[in-house]
Amino acid sequence: MPPPSTPRPRKPAASVPPVDGATAANANPLRQLRASDLRGVARLAAQATTGISRVAEGVHQSVLGTLGLPGGDQPGRTRGLTGLVYQSIRGVTQLVDAGLQAGLARLEPFFAPATPSDAVHWEREAVIAALNGVMGDRLQRDGNPLCTQMGWYQHGLPLDLRAxxxxxxxxxxxxxxxxxLCMNDLQWLRHGHDHGAHLAEVLGxxxxxxxxxxxxxxxTNGAELSALLASLVASWPVPxxxxxxxxxxxxxxxARSACHHAAQAPAGSGGWLPRLRHLVFLGTPHHGAPLERAGHWVDVLLGSTAYSRPFARLAQLRSAGITDLRYGHVLDTDWQGRDRFRKSPDQRTPVPLPSAVACHAVAATLAARRSPVGERLVGDGLVPLHxxxxxxxxxxxxxxxxxxxxxxxxxxxxLDLLADAGVARQLQEWMQA
Known part of the structure; x- marks a missing residue:
C-alpha cells in the first residue's frame, strides 16, 4: 500500500460503464447536465429560431419573385413591411439570447453539480460528441460552451500526469x-472490449x-494534435x-495530418515524430466516404430551384469535419479558398504515409467475400474497402x-472494428513486432 502522499491514477467515480459506454437504464440524464449546458442550449435555440426565420423569408421571397415582385437588397430577403417583420424577429431573438447568456452566466456559480466532479457522464458526453461532430465548427466559432476542447483523457477524465x-x-x-467522427474517448469501449486496455495488458x-x-x-485538428503530442512526449513521467x-x-x-505538420515543423519542434513506431488505421476513409458525397448531392439538388433553394441552408449545417470526409482532406490547402458545399472534383494534394513508421491499415466489409461492388461501394457500411x-x-x-x-x-x-476479437489479435501481432 503506497503512502497517502503518493498520487495515484484517478478512476471515475461512476461504476464501470455498461456495454458500449452507455449508462445504466435507471440513470437520470438530467443529473448529468452542467450549468454551462443551459447557456449552450439557449444559444442553439436562438440560432435555430434565426435560421428558421431566414428559411421562411427565403421561401416567401421565392413566391413573391414568381409574381414579379422585387425582393430586398440581398438574395433571399424580402422588402418593405414583410422584410421589417423578419428583421424584427431576428432582432428580438438576438436580444433574448444576449439576456439569457448574461443571466445564466451569473447564475452558474450558484448551481452545485448534481454528481461528483470526478464522475464520468457517459450519456452527456455521447450527446456532446455527436453535436460537435455535426456542427462543432459553428460551436467553436460562436464560443458555445458545448464546444469540445481537444485534450488527453484516461478513464473518461482529463489526463493526470502527476498521478x-x-x-x-x-x-x-x-x-x-x-x-x-461524432464519437469520444469513452466510446473506444464497445461490447466490453477496449483496444487500448487490451494492448496495455498484453504488450505493456x-x-x-x-x-x-x-x-x-x-x-485544424491535425495541427493541434501535433502540438499536443510534442507537449505530451516532453512531459511524460518516464522517457x-x-x-x-x-x-x-x-x-x-x-493522425496523418498531425504527422504532416510535425514533418514540416522546424527542427526540434516536432520531436514526437521520430519516436513514432506504429501508426494503425481502423476503417479510415483515406479517399473519402460516399455518404458525405450523398450529402453533397443534397446540396446540389436543393439549390436547383428557387423554391427549394432556401432549404439548402439546412443541408449546409453539417460541419467542416463532415465535408472533409468527401475526399479525405488532410491539409489546409485541401479546403482553403473553396466553397465546401459547391460541387468540385478531388483537388487534394497527395500526402504520403510518414516515412520510417510502420503504417498498418485495417479495412472491413459487410460482404462475405471480396468483389468489385463490395470493394468500391459496400465496404463496412460507411467506408469503402479501397x-x-x-x-x-x-x-x-x-x-x-x-x-x-x-x-x-x-x-x-x-463500428465493429472497435470490438472484434480478430481485429484485436491483428493489432497485437503487428504491434509486438
Whole structure:
C-alpha cells in the first residue's frame, strides 16, 4: 500500500460503464447536465429560431419573385413591411439570447453539480460528441460552451500526469488513441472490449485517449494534435521509448495530418515524430466516404430551384469535419479558398504515409467475400474497402500500405472494428513486432 502522499491514477467515480459506454437504464440524464449546458442550449435555440426565420423569408421571397415582385437588397430577403417583420424577429431573438447568456452566466456559480466532479457522464458526453461532430465548427466559432476542447483523457477524465508519475503508473511505451467522427474517448469501449486496455495488458503500453471536436477541419485538428503530442512526449513521467497511434475512422485523417505538420515543423519542434513506431488505421476513409458525397448531392439538388433553394441552408449545417470526409482532406490547402458545399472534383494534394513508421491499415466489409461492388461501394457500411486500404485509381494518391500491413475483415461493420476479437489479435501481432 503506497503512502497517502503518493498520487495515484484517478478512476471515475461512476461504476464501470455498461456495454458500449452507455449508462445504466435507471440513470437520470438530467443529473448529468452542467450549468454551462443551459447557456449552450439557449444559444442553439436562438440560432435555430434565426435560421428558421431566414428559411421562411427565403421561401416567401421565392413566391413573391414568381409574381414579379422585387425582393430586398440581398438574395433571399424580402422588402418593405414583410422584410421589417423578419428583421424584427431576428432582432428580438438576438436580444433574448444576449439576456439569457448574461443571466445564466451569473447564475452558474450558484448551481452545485448534481454528481461528483470526478464522475464520468457517459450519456452527456455521447450527446456532446455527436453535436460537435455535426456542427462543432459553428460551436467553436460562436464560443458555445458545448464546444469540445481537444485534450488527453484516461478513464473518461482529463489526463493526470502527476498521478502517472507514481512508480509503475506509466511505461515508456505510449499508445495514443484517436476516435472518429461524432464519437469520444469513452466510446473506444464497445461490447466490453477496449483496444487500448487490451494492448496495455498484453504488450505493456500505457494508453492515452484523445478527445476532440470532430466538427472542425481535420487539418485544424491535425495541427493541434501535433502540438499536443510534442507537449505530451516532453512531459511524460518516464522517457518515451516507443510511441504508437491507433486511429479509428476520421481519427486516421487527423493522425496523418498531425504527422504532416510535425514533418514540416522546424527542427526540434516536432520531436514526437521520430519516436513514432506504429501508426494503425481502423476503417479510415483515406479517399473519402460516399455518404458525405450523398450529402453533397443534397446540396446540389436543393439549390436547383428557387423554391427549394432556401432549404439548402439546412443541408449546409453539417460541419467542416463532415465535408472533409468527401475526399479525405488532410491539409489546409485541401479546403482553403473553396466553397465546401459547391460541387468540385478531388483537388487534394497527395500526402504520403510518414516515412520510417510502420503504417498498418485495417479495412472491413459487410460482404462475405471480396468483389468489385463490395470493394468500391459496400465496404463496412460507411467506408469503402479501397478507401480504407488507401487504394486510388490515381497511382499518385495510392498510399501504398505494404501487403503484410493490410488486413481485411469480412461481415464486419464500421463500428465493429472497435470490438472484434480478430481485429484485436491483428493489432497485437503487428504491434509486438
Amino acid at each position: 502517472l508519475a507514481a512508480p509503475g503508473a506509466a511505461t515508456g511505451k505510449l499508445l495514443v488513441l484517436v476516435h472518429g 503500453y500505457t494508453p492515452v485517449y484523445l478527445r476532440y471536436n470532430t466538427g472542425q477541419h481535420t487539418s 518515451v521509448t516507443e510511441l504508437s497511434i491507433l486511429a479509428h475512422s476520421m481519427g486516421g485523417l487527423v 478507401s480504407a486500404l488507401g487504394i486510388h485509381d490515381d497511382p499518385e494518391r495510392t498510399l501504398g500500405f505494404a501487403k503484410p500491413r493490410q488486413a481485411v475483415f469480412y461481415r464486419l461493420g464500421h
